[in-house]
Amino acid sequence: MLLVLILVPVYSFIAYSVFEIRQQAKQYALHNASLLVQAAALEQTNLIEFTRQQLFNFAQLPVVRRPAWARLCNRTLAAIRQKNSNYTNMGVINLDGTVRCSALAVQPGLNLADRPYFREALQSRGFVVGGYQIGRISGQPGINLATPVLNAAGEPEGVVFIALNPNLLTQVLFRTVTLPAGTTLFMVNQQGMVLAYEPNPKAWVGKLVPDNPLIRAILANPEKGSLQARGLDGVRRLYVFRRIFSNGPEQVDVSLGLPLRSIYGPADTLLLHAIILMLLLTVLMIALVWINARRLLLGPVEALIEAARRLGKGDLGARTCLPHTPDEFGQLAQSMDDMAEALQRRAEEVERSVQILEEKDRFLTLVGKMAKVGGWEFDPGTLEARWTEEVARIHEMDPRDPISVESGINFYVGDSRARIEAAVKAAIEEAKPYDLELEIVTARGHHRWVRTIGEPSVRNGQVVKVSGSFQDITERRLIEEDIRQLNASLEVKVEERTQELYVANKELEAFSYSVSHDLRAPLRSIDGFSQALLEDYGSLMNEEAMGYLKRVRAATQHMGQLIDDLLVLSRITRADMQREVVDLSALAQEVLDELQRTEPLRCIRLKVEPGLSAQGDAKLIRIALVNLLGNAWKFSSRVPEARIEFGARTGADGRVDFFVRDNGSGFDMAYVDKLFGAFQRLHLASEFPGTGIGLATVARIIHRHGGQVWAEGQVNQGAVFYFTLPGPEGAGWPGHMKGEGT
Amino acid sequence: MNLASQKVILLVEDNPDDEALTLRALQKNNILNEVRVARDGQQALDYFFGPDASANPLPALMLLDLKLPKIDGLSVLQRIRADSRTCLQPVVILTSSREEQDIINGYRLGANSYIRKPVDFSQFMEAIHQLGLYWLVLNEPAPSV
Known part of the structure; x- marks a missing residue:
C-alpha cells in the first residue's frame, strides 16, 4: 500500500514529464520544419529572382536576338544548362510559338504558343513566372520563367525562357540540411501533381495524387500549416507545409514530413527508459521491501509479538529490544516497552503492597492473637459469614471450617443467645450497630466471655454487610468479677468504716459537749467558791493563804481557756x-x-x-x-x-x-x-x-x-x-x- | 426593790454548786427577788404544769440550764413555749455549753437570751448583775393572761 502511494505519484510525474518532453519535441520539430520550409520558400524566391536576371541578361545576348544564330544559340544554351543543374531547359520561342533555339534538342513541329507563360510574356512584355508543368521538351516537371525579347522599338520579337527543376530546390535543401532519417520533402501543385519529392523523386514526381488525404489537406490550406498524417508512402509523419508560389490559379506548396519516430523518438526512448527504470525500481523496491520486511517489518513484529507473548505469560521483564526510533515500529516498540515498564513497576508496587499487606496481616494476626481479638463479617442476604483465624481460635474451631451466621450464633448460651439474636436482627433490619459482652461455649465446651461489636454497612438504604470485631474478654471479665467482689467488699468496709466514723464523730460530739458542759462546771465551782472564800473569809486569811487562793483561781481560769480553745479546735475539725x-x-x-x-x-x-x-x-x-x-x-x-x-x-x-x-x-x-x-x-x-x-x-x-x-x-x-x-x-x-x- | 420583791425568779439548775454560786451572785448583786429552784427538767415543768402549779406565780425570769436530768432544758423550753399560758414566759438559757447547735436550738425554741456561764466567777457575777438589771428592772414583761 505504502509502495503504491509512493510509486503512483512518481510514475505520474514521469509520465507527465515524458508527455511534456514529447510536446516540446513536437514543438521543436514543428519549429525546425517551419524554418526549413520557410528556407525552401526563400530559396525558391531567390532562385526565381536570380533566374529573372539571367533571363534579362539572355534577352540581351545577340545569339538570342538574332534568329540566324540559332545553331550557335543552341550550343550556347546547352553549355549554360550544363553548368546550371537547376535549369531543366532553356530556350527562345519565336512569336509563332516555334522554338528558335533550345538547350535541349527540340522535336520538329513543336509549338509552344499555347503555353500560358509564352502568351503572358508577350502580352505583359515583362517577366513572368509560369506554372509548374511537365516540360514538353524536357519531359520533366519544371517551372517556366520567361521574359520577352524586345527589339529597339520595344516590340517583342520572341520570348526567352528557363525551365527550372523544382526537384533541384528540394534536392539542395535536402542535402544541405541534416535531417532525420525518414524525412520527406516534397512539392505539389494545385492539381495534386507531385512536382518534387525527396528522398526518392523518381517514384513520385509527376504523379497526380489529388485524392491523398495529406495532399488534399495541404491544398485546402491557404497559406501554411502542419498536420500529422500518413504520407504518400504510408509512413506517419508530422507534415509542415507552406505555399511558396501562387500565380492565379496556379499554386505550389512545399511540405516537409518529419517521421514521428524522429520527433518522439528521444522522448519515447526516454519514456521507455523511464518505464524500464520504473519497472526496475518497482522490482527493486518490492525486493527491498520484501527483504526489509523481513528485517525491518517481520523482525520487529516478531520481536513485538515475542515481547507481547512473554508479557502475556507474565514475564514483565520482557522488552522488545528494538531501538526506539521515531518510525512506527520504534514508537510501537517504545510504547510496548513503556507499557511493560509501567506494568513491571505496577507489578513491583503490587508486590510491595502485597508484602506490606502480608506484613500488616501478620502483624494484625499477631496483635489479634495477643489481644485475643479478631474480625468477622457476614452477608445479610445469604447469611454467609467469614471470620479471622483469631475468632476461630476463640471459638476453638479450625479456621478452615465453614461458618455461617447461624452456626456463629449457636455458640452463645443462655441470656447471651437471645441478646445476640436480637442484636443481629436489629443490625440487619434496622442497620443498628451493637457492642455486646456475651458468653459463649466454645467447640470444646469451654465457657468464655466475648465482646462482639457489629457495624452494619448500608448501601442504598439496604444493609449489605455486617462486620465487626470479636474479642475474648474472659480474663478481663474474671478480673472485673474480682474487682466487683472487691468493690462490693470494699463498699461494705467503707460502709462499716463510715458507720464507725459516724459513731466516733457522734462520740466526739458528745465528748465535746460533755467537755464544754461538765469539765467547765467544776472549774466554775472551784473558781466561784475560791472567790467566795476570798470575799467572805478573806479577813481570816493571811496574805499567803489569799495568794494560794488566787493561784487556784488563775489555774482554773487557764483551764477554762484551754477547754474553750480545745473545743474550738475540735469544732474546726468537725465543721x-x-x-x-x-x-x-x-x-x-x-x-x-x-x-x-x-x-x-x-x-x-x-x-x-x-x-x-x-x-x-x-x-x-x-x-x-x-x-x-x-x-x-x-x-x-x-x-x-x-x-x-x-x-x-x-x-x-x-x-x-x-x-x-x-x-x-x-x-x-x-x-x-x-x-x-x-x-x-x-x-x-x-x-x-x-x-x-x-x-x-x-x-x-x-x-x-x-x-x-x-x-x-x-x-x-x-x-x-x-x-x-x-x-x-x-x-x-x-x-x-x-x-x-x- | 418592793416591786422587785414581788417578782419570782425560777432557777432550773441540777448542779448544787452552780445553784449556790448563782444564788450568791444574785444576792451579791442585790437581787433580792424570791428564787424558786427546780433541780431537773421535770421539776421545772411541774412548776408550770404540775398539780400545784396554780399556786405558783409565773416567774418574772426563768434561768434555764440545758443539761438537766430527766428532761433536758430545750425540751422544757419547748413545752413552755407550746402552752398558751406560758408561751410568753421570759426564758434565759444559762449554761456551760457554747455549742453552736445548742445556741441555735435555744433561740429556735424561743429562748429570750443565751448566757454562757463563765469559769471566772467575777465574770459570772457581772453577767448575773446585768441579767437582773435588765430582766427584772428594765424589761417590761408582757401582761399576764
Whole structure:
C-alpha cells in the first residue's frame, strides 16, 4: 500500500514529464520544419529572382536576338544548362510559338504558343513566372520563367525562357540540411501533381495524387500549416507545409514530413527508459521491501509479538529490544516497552503492597492473637459469614471450617443467645450497630466471655454487610468479677468504716459537749467558791493563804481557756465548710480593729495590703486570722515600735503566699517544727499568755482548705507566718476542701 | 426593790454548786427577788404544769440550764413555749455549753437570751448583775393572761 502511494505519484510525474518532453519535441520539430520550409520558400524566391536576371541578361545576348544564330544559340544554351543543374531547359520561342533555339534538342513541329507563360510574356512584355508543368521538351516537371525579347522599338520579337527543376530546390535543401532519417520533402501543385519529392523523386514526381488525404489537406490550406498524417508512402509523419508560389490559379506548396519516430523518438526512448527504470525500481523496491520486511517489518513484529507473548505469560521483564526510533515500529516498540515498564513497576508496587499487606496481616494476626481479638463479617442476604483465624481460635474451631451466621450464633448460651439474636436482627433490619459482652461455649465446651461489636454497612438504604470485631474478654471479665467482689467488699468496709466514723464523730460530739458542759462546771465551782472564800473569809486569811487562793483561781481560769480553745479546735475539725470568696484584706482589717479596741492606748503600726482574696470558709479563715494576728499582737507587745503587716507575695510556682509579719519577739528556727503542734509553746506563760492551741488551729484550718502554712522567724527579730489558700477564681489549686481528720 | 420583791425568779439548775454560786451572785448583786429552784427538767415543768402549779406565780425570769436530768432544758423550753399560758414566759438559757447547735436550738425554741456561764466567777457575777438589771428592772414583761 505504502509502495503504491509512493510509486503512483512518481510514475505520474514521469509520465507527465515524458508527455511534456514529447510536446516540446513536437514543438521543436514543428519549429525546425517551419524554418526549413520557410528556407525552401526563400530559396525558391531567390532562385526565381536570380533566374529573372539571367533571363534579362539572355534577352540581351545577340545569339538570342538574332534568329540566324540559332545553331550557335543552341550550343550556347546547352553549355549554360550544363553548368546550371537547376535549369531543366532553356530556350527562345519565336512569336509563332516555334522554338528558335533550345538547350535541349527540340522535336520538329513543336509549338509552344499555347503555353500560358509564352502568351503572358508577350502580352505583359515583362517577366513572368509560369506554372509548374511537365516540360514538353524536357519531359520533366519544371517551372517556366520567361521574359520577352524586345527589339529597339520595344516590340517583342520572341520570348526567352528557363525551365527550372523544382526537384533541384528540394534536392539542395535536402542535402544541405541534416535531417532525420525518414524525412520527406516534397512539392505539389494545385492539381495534386507531385512536382518534387525527396528522398526518392523518381517514384513520385509527376504523379497526380489529388485524392491523398495529406495532399488534399495541404491544398485546402491557404497559406501554411502542419498536420500529422500518413504520407504518400504510408509512413506517419508530422507534415509542415507552406505555399511558396501562387500565380492565379496556379499554386505550389512545399511540405516537409518529419517521421514521428524522429520527433518522439528521444522522448519515447526516454519514456521507455523511464518505464524500464520504473519497472526496475518497482522490482527493486518490492525486493527491498520484501527483504526489509523481513528485517525491518517481520523482525520487529516478531520481536513485538515475542515481547507481547512473554508479557502475556507474565514475564514483565520482557522488552522488545528494538531501538526506539521515531518510525512506527520504534514508537510501537517504545510504547510496548513503556507499557511493560509501567506494568513491571505496577507489578513491583503490587508486590510491595502485597508484602506490606502480608506484613500488616501478620502483624494484625499477631496483635489479634495477643489481644485475643479478631474480625468477622457476614452477608445479610445469604447469611454467609467469614471470620479471622483469631475468632476461630476463640471459638476453638479450625479456621478452615465453614461458618455461617447461624452456626456463629449457636455458640452463645443462655441470656447471651437471645441478646445476640436480637442484636443481629436489629443490625440487619434496622442497620443498628451493637457492642455486646456475651458468653459463649466454645467447640470444646469451654465457657468464655466475648465482646462482639457489629457495624452494619448500608448501601442504598439496604444493609449489605455486617462486620465487626470479636474479642475474648474472659480474663478481663474474671478480673472485673474480682474487682466487683472487691468493690462490693470494699463498699461494705467503707460502709462499716463510715458507720464507725459516724459513731466516733457522734462520740466526739458528745465528748465535746460533755467537755464544754461538765469539765467547765467544776472549774466554775472551784473558781466561784475560791472567790467566795476570798470575799467572805478573806479577813481570816493571811496574805499567803489569799495568794494560794488566787493561784487556784488563775489555774482554773487557764483551764477554762484551754477547754474553750480545745473545743474550738475540735469544732474546726468537725465543721462543714462553706466555700465562698473571702475578702482577706477586709477580714484582717476587721480583726486588727478588734484587737486595737481591746488595747486602745497601744501604739502600733498596722498595715493591711488591700484587695487580697481567696476561696474558703469565711468563719474558719477568720479564726485563722484571729489567731495569727492575735499572736502578732501579743508577741509584739514588748517592742517599742511594733509593726504588724498583712500582705501577700508571689511564691513558688506562681502561687500566692499570704503572710502575717510582726517585729515582735520572734522565735528560734530550731523549734519551727513545734510551732504548729497543739499545746506546744515556745514562750513562758508568764512572758506571753496562751494555751499553745492557736497555731495548731491555724494549721488545721489552712490544711482543710488544701493550703499550706509555714513560718520564718528569728529571736527578737519578729516572725512571718505564711499560708496559702485556693485562689478566688477557684482554679489552679488542689481544692481538698474536705480536709484531713473528717 | 418592793416591786422587785414581788417578782419570782425560777432557777432550773441540777448542779448544787452552780445553784449556790448563782444564788450568791444574785444576792451579791442585790437581787433580792424570791428564787424558786427546780433541780431537773421535770421539776421545772411541774412548776408550770404540775398539780400545784396554780399556786405558783409565773416567774418574772426563768434561768434555764440545758443539761438537766430527766428532761433536758430545750425540751422544757419547748413545752413552755407550746402552752398558751406560758408561751410568753421570759426564758434565759444559762449554761456551760457554747455549742453552736445548742445556741441555735435555744433561740429556735424561743429562748429570750443565751448566757454562757463563765469559769471566772467575777465574770459570772457581772453577767448575773446585768441579767437582773435588765430582766427584772428594765424589761417590761408582757401582761399576764
